[in-house]
Amino acid sequence: MNIQEALKATPADIERSYKLRLAIIDEIRESKDGLMSFGDFAQRSMYGYDADLPGYYTNTNFSPNNPDGDSSDTFGTAAVYPGVGAAIGEIAVIELAGMIGTNPLTLIEVGGGDGIMMRNMIVGSGKQLQREGLSRTIHPIMIDRTPQLLDRQASAIQEVRVSDNTLRVADPLLVGSRLEDAEMPSQAVGAVISNELLDMLPFEVACDIEESVPGMFYVKVVNGKIVPAFAPARSEYMDDAAYTLEKNPHKPLQSFQPTLIESVK
Numbered sequence: 001m002n003i004q005e006a007l008k009a010t011p012a013d014i015e016r017s018y019k020l021r022l023a024i025i026d027e028i029r030e031s032k033d034g035l036m037s038f039g040d041f042a043q044r045s046m047y048g049y050d051a052d053l054p055g056y057y058t059n060t061n062f063s064p065n066n067p068d069g070d071s072s073d074t075f076g077t078a079a080v081y082p083g084v085g086a087a088i089g090e091i092a093v094i095e096l097a098g099m100i101g102t103n104p105l106t107l108i109e110v111g112g113g114d115g116i117m118m119r120n121m122i123v124g125s126g127k128q129l130q131r132e133g134l135s136r137t138i139h140p141i142m143i144d145r146t147p148q149l150l151d152r153q154a155s156a157i158q159e160v161r162v163s164d165n166t167l168r169v170a171d172p173l174l175v176g177s178r179l180e181d182a183e184m185p186s187q188a189v190g191a192v193i194s195n196e197l198l199d200m201l202p203f204e205v206a207c208d209i210e211e212s213v214p215g216m217f218y219v220k221v222v223n224g225k226i227v228p229a230f231a232p233a234r235s236e237y238m239d240d241a242a243y244t245l246e247k248n249p250h251k252p253l254q255s256f257q258p259t260l261i262e263s264v265k
Contacts, residue, residue, distance in 0.1 A: 016059065020044070021226070023053055028221050035218040035229060037237070039258070042202035047145070057200060058146055078117040078195055085120025092121070092191040093128035099189055104137040104170065105129065106190030110179055111200050112142050113149060115156025121193065122160050126167040139190070140172040143182045150174045203255045206233065206241035214241035217253065 009017075024044050028036045036044075048055030078084050093105065105125060109118045122138055129136050142153045157172045175182045209215035213232045220229040233241035237258060244256040 013059075016054065020048060020053055020055065023049055025221050025224070025226065028219065028226070033231075035220050035231060037204055037234070038217045038219065039202045039204040041219045041226075046200065046202065057149075078120070082116075082120045082123075085117040086124030086127075088117070088193060089121035089124030089126070090128040092193075093125050093132060093134075096189065096191065097132050097134065100134060100136060101189070103187070103189040104139045106139045106141060106185070106188040108141040108143065108184070108188070108190065108192045109153075110143045110192065110194035111196070112144060112153045113195075115142070115153035117193070117195055118142065118153060119156040119160045122157065122167060122169055123164065126164070126169075130166075135168070137168040137170050139170045139188070141175065141184070141188075142172055143175045143177070143179060145176065145178050147176055150176055201257065203257050204237060204241070206244040206254050206256055208245055208252050214238060214245050216241055 024036070024041065027044070028034060044055060046055045046057050048058050051058075089107070092107065093100075096105070107118065107121055107125065109121075112118050118140055122140060125138055129138075140157050142150060142157075144150050144153065154172055154174055157169065161167065161169045173185075175184075177183075205217035207215040207217055207230055209230050209232070215230055216233040216237060218229040218231055219226050221227075240256055240258050244254045248254055
């Protein structure tokens with residue numbers, strides 16, 4: 001079995017992957033130092049360049065967390081065991097029962113895949129609201145930068161609304177943006193949940209290559225192939241890389257998020 005068969009890749013998948021790889025190679029070659037940071041490489045690989053050149057998460061055939069889908073290549077615990085999402089929904093109500101008051105319960109999921117976990121969380125939280133004697137509407141909010149996944153999430157929520165008329169579920173709010181750009185209701189009372197969110201966030205990698213200069217993990221092109229490379233951190237990442245390495249001086253490789261690191265310094 002070759003890799004194409006193992007991944008159930010169609011000829012269209014192979015062509016898309018090939019075009020994306022060439023675009024990444026072209027960008028690396030056009031850079032002034034012939035390097036692309038690992039974070040940028042991950043960004044291109046996961047989200048591509050545009051609708052005509054999508055990445056892993058923006059490919060229209062992408063179907064995460066769906067063990068029954070023919071095109072699915074990954075699925076997690078939330079998909080295999082519905083009780084996981086239901087338990088999270090129950091816990092959310094138990095923890096927030098004293099805070100909900102007369103407000104609706106807001107469930108916000110970031111990167112909700114096919115909407116399986118939100119569907120199960122609604123079921124679990126609805127049952128727990130009944131146990132607590134709270135007659136409250138559940139407001140689901142989905143944040144995802146991939147439009148086709150938002151559509152699937154909306155369908156999953158509608159499915160549970162139709163199948164169980166004892167649940168009070170409002171129309172879902174679908175927020176198509178990056179997490180840092182998402183605008184949320186100011187008076188929402190509830191919980192924010194994300195399953196494997198970190199898998200979807202590009203990150204940079206600091207490395208210790210010289211005592212006086214913090215380094216970073218890059219990729220470069222050698223004989224038409226994308227290969228790892230290590231070099232001094234670029235000026236815009238110099239402080240972040242140095243700070244990251246100083247936190248754990250005994251670890252030669254350490255990841256960091258440039259957009260988030262200022263909040264923890």
